[in-house]
Amino acid sequence: MEPARSTSSPPLVSRTTAVDPPAFAAAFDALPTPRTVWSAPDDALVLAGGAAATLTASGPDRFAAIRAATDDLFESGDVHAGTEAARPRVFGGFAFHEGACAGDPWEPFPEARFVLPRVQLTVADNGTWLTVTDAGSDASPAAVERRLDREVDRLSGRAADGPRPPRPGIRGKRRTTSRAAWRESVTAALDRIGEGELRKVVLAQALEADLESEFPRAATLERLAGKYPDCHRYCFEPDDGGGVFFGATPERLVSLRGRTVETDALAGTTGRGETPAEDEWLAEELLADAKNVHEHELVAETVREQLEPYAASISAGERRVRRLATVQHLHTPITAELDADRHVLELVEALHPTPAVGGLPPDRALETIHETEPFDRGWYAAPVGWIDAAGNGAFAVAIRSAVATPDRATLFAGVGLVGDSDPDREWDEIQLKYRPILDELEGETAGDSDGAGVGEPAENAGSERGD
Numbered sequence: 001m002e003p004a005r006s007t008s009s010p011p012l013v014s015r016t017t018a019v020d021p022p023a024f025a026a027a028f029d030a031l032p033t034p035r036t037v038w039s040a041p042d043d044a045l046v047l048a049g050g051a052a053a054t055l056t057a058s059g060p061d062r063f064a065a066i067r068a069a070t071d072d073l074f075e076s077g078d079v080h081a082g083t084e085a086a087r088p089r090v091f092g093g094f095a096f097h098e099g100a101c102a103g104d105p106w107e108p109f110p111e112a113r114f115v116l117p118r119v120q121l122t123v124a125d126n127g128t129w130l131t132v133t134d135a136g137s138d139a140s141p142a143a144v145e146r147r148l149d150r151e152v153d154r155l156s157g158r159a160a161d162g163p164r165p166p167r168p169g170i171r172g173k174r175r176t177t178s179r180a181a182w183r184e185s186v187t188a189a190l191d192r193i194g195e196g197e198l199r200k201v202v203l204a205q206a207l208e209a210d211l212e213s214e215f216p217r218a219a220t221l222e223r224l225a226g227k228y229p230d231c232h233r234y235c236f237e238p239d240d241g242g243g244v245f246f247g248a249t250p251e252r253l254v255s256l257r258g259r260t261v262e263t264d265a266l267a268g269t270t271g272r273g274e275t276p277a278e279d280e281w282l283a284e285e286l287l288a289d290a291k292n293v294h295e296h297e298l299v300a301e302t303v304r305e306q307l308e309p310y311a312a313s314i315s316a317g318e319r320r321v322r323r324l325a326t327v328q329h330l331h332t333p334i335t336a337e338l339d340a341d342r343h344v345l346e347l348v349e350a351l352h353p354t355p356a357v358g359g360l361p362p363d364r365a366l367e368t369i370h371e372t373e374p375f376d377r378g379w380y381a382a383p384v385g386w387i388d389a390a391g392n393g394a395f396a397v398a399i400r401s402a403v404a405t406p407d408r409a410t411l412f413a414g415v416g417l418v419g420d421s422d423p424d425r426e427w428d429e430i431q432l433k434y435r436p437i438l439d440e441l442e443g444e445t446a447g448d449s450d451g452a453g454v455g456e457p458a459e460n461a462g463s464e465r466g467d
């Protein structure tokens with residue numbers, strides 16, 4: 001294992017002030033690279049740029065290494081955060097498995113990388129906040145305060161620079177997996193399930209899209225925010241600034257606040273109907289479908305088992321249907337109280353990969369994924385999120401995602417296979433799971449509006465219902 005490397009060491013100096021909210025795209029474009037966007041339904045929106053510190057790690061111990069590096073970074077601080085949401089946090093993510101970032105388009109992405117942003121806009125219930133942070137032996141309160149004044153002048157209340165750029169359009173698409181190859185690999189996986197070697201495996205595909213015009217980062221993130229307000233939205237730029245990993249995922253891996261843990265079992269999928277009545281019918285069918293319920297219960301049971309060694313109590317909510325813009329999923333919310341104070345990365349490591357993106361038994365499923373998928377998963381389906389000085393944090397599962405460079409996007413989507421899965425239906429499900437990102441790449445459609453403000457409430461396209 002390569003030890004975690006911090007490009008700076010404590011002390012950490014951070015200053016925050018309230019500002020007038022700027023327009024999202026104008027702020028995004030004005031921030032230094034590498035930029036981060038993090039937004040979750042129950043969390044403040046963070047739009048950040050630059051790095052006061054960068055923590056990277058690789059190999060099987062990358063979770064422990066990042067944990068040690070964050071403990072080191074947060075060891076001593078001179079912090080005036082003004083509001084809790086603007087306290088120093090590192091943002092980043094992990095590769096799905098070690099070795100997953102070896103090939104195109106993942107080379108710029110380390111197997112684990114977290115950034116303490118230099119400049120951060122935080123949009124919380126109690127206002128918009130601008131933070132400047134420095135870390136290392138040169139960090140000085142006077143210099144941080146001077147920079148904060150400059151950033152307030154640059155960013156506060158900044159208006160949109162013009163109309164939102166259109167979707168880039170797609171010139172051509174390439175699949176990593178042909179329909180024939182897919183049928184063959186699904187059949188082989190189902191044989192392993194039939195023979196009792198495997199109970200479930202999640203196989204994914206990648207889709208490369210050549211773009212007609214330059215990928216518009218800020219506009220794409222704004223449009224995803226409008227369509228997926230109740231998903232976790234994320235965007236991470238690697239240090240070279242060339243590419244960007246982004247997405248809007250319905251799946252929380254884990255959040256920890258004090259000793260309270262929240263997580264989701266999300267697995268089992270159907271489409272959306274043409275009418276509200278058809279939507280309802282599909283949701284009812286999903287709740288009653290033995291194959292999908294089995295696929296879902298394997299995830300819910302495993303998440304509970306994985307949490308058990310850490311928990312004083314665990315409770316699962318009712319299984320419901322989570323309705324998104326293009327698909328509907330079975331969803332069980334799970335909460336736990338820990339038996340002791342713990343770091344969020346202990347839980348991330350214990351839970352990842354859940355059988356919602358890996359399979360069961362985990363080792364056999366990962367072997368099958370390696371042997372079958374002709375591309376690197378990179379950060380797809382892996383944990384992305386944040387960590388604070390107290391070891392609290394929130395992580396999502398980075399699905400419904402893509403890596404984009406100015407002229408190309410690579411999209412990823414997968415499906416859970418159990419004994420009675422059908423290769424053609426699973427193929428169709430993958431196409432539906434590409435839609436959230438593909439819709440933002442394909443040519444312009446009527447009815448697009450101009451840029452909204454940072455954190456402006458968007459139309460709610462999602463809902464949840466029980467049976």
Ligand SMILES: C=C(O[C@@H]1C=C(C(=O)O)C=C[C@H]1O)C(=O)O
Nearest residue numbers: 267268269356399413414415416
């Ligand atoms: C693997 C993905 O999605 C996962 C697989 C699901 C399924 O097979 O039903 C549902 C939600 C996710 O847990 C993906 O979107 O890429």
